[in-house]
Amino acid sequence: MKIGIVGLGLIGGSLAIDLRSQGHQIFGISRKEITCKIALERKIVDLASTNSNILNETEIVFVCTPIKAIAPTIEQIIPHLHSQTIITDVGSVKQPVVxxxxxxxxxxxxGHPMAGTAESGIEAAQSNLFVDASYVFTPDKNTSPEAVERLKAIALSLNAVPYIxxxxxxxRAVSWISHLPVMVSTSLITSCLSDEPEILQLAKQLASSGFRDTSRVGGGNPELGIMMAKYNRAELLRSLVKYRQSLDKVITLIEAENWDNLEQILQxxxxxxxxFLN
Known part of the structure; x- marks a missing residue:
């Protein structure tokens, strides 16, 4: 199959590596010549260009750009596509995109493959990134069932777990398990930075697995966090308010030394x- 990958970063590059290893012919598009060069040197793609005309024979195109660029990118590549070509994206917010x-x-x-690392760019692309990861597809009432089945088959070939x-x-679901944790983690780091220099220095020296695990997503790519907040604003605010209510409840229990009720929550x-852990 001839597959186009528009946006050769972590996700796009990793998709290209795995799909090319299965024998698909991969056509990569990037805004930067240097990214195209790296993708070719690493044999991540068969052909790479800054020009979308190389997509004219592709059967499926993955748009792997930041959320704000998905629609403009599709408008840009449409003149170069066959009318039957399937286009999908990898954005973490779906309703406004769809x-x-x-x-x-x-x-x-x-589409939304729920996989990634703290790294970004073509240099971070790796094989087997999607193994055991959830891969969500969000068709609407007009979506071709055949297109969904073809993409589902690709997800399965990546050893991902497809959901429709x-x-x-x-x-709403990802606001809880993906977008809210980023904001909570960010708030944790910000709160730590507000303490006195002597305390902060010691905290940095003592920080171990607990802080590492709870702060990881808050220390990731700032652009992704902004896109989550901007494009999933209503659902993120909804989950943040509920989280704040839960936090206020814990504060009240500790202030009242109500250890029994706190223990019930912890249990x-x-x-x-x-x-929650697949």
Whole structure:
């Protein structure tokens, strides 16, 4: 199969590596010549260019750009595509993307592979990034079932776990398990930085696995955090308010020295957490 990858960063590059290893012919598009050069040198793609005309024979195109660039990118590549080409994206917010892009291209299917690292760029691209990761597709009422099945098959070939759901439901769910944690983690780091220099210095020296785990997503790519907040604003605010209410409850229990009720919350969470970890 001839597959286009527009945006050769961590996700796009990693998709290219795995799909090319399966025998697909990969056509990569990047804004930067140096990225194209690296992708070719590392044999991540078969052909790379800053010009979208190399996509004219592709059957499927993955748009792996930041969320704000997805729709403009699709508008840019449309003149070079066959009418039956399937376009999908990898953005972490789906409803606004699907609403806009499905109007631009009838054969568009919203997608979100839930995998990544703290690194970014073509240099961070790696094989097997999607193994055991959830890969969500968010068709609307006009989406071709055949297009969804073809993308589902690709997800399975990556050893990912495909899910099909409504875009709005996706956005509410990821606000809890992806977008809220980024904001909570960011707030944790910001709070630490507000303490006195002597305390902060010691905290940095003592920080271990607990701080590493809870601060990781807050120390990631700032652009991704902004895109989550901007494009999933309503659902993120909803989850943040509920989180604040839970935090206020914990504060009240500690102030009142209500250790029994606090223990009940901790026990409930201890039992609930494994169910969130696939």
């Amino acid at each position: 609403e806009t892009c499905s109007q631009l291209w009838a054969n568009f299917v919203g 759901c409504d875009a709005k439901i996706h956005d 409930t969470n201890q039992q609930a957490r494994p169910k």
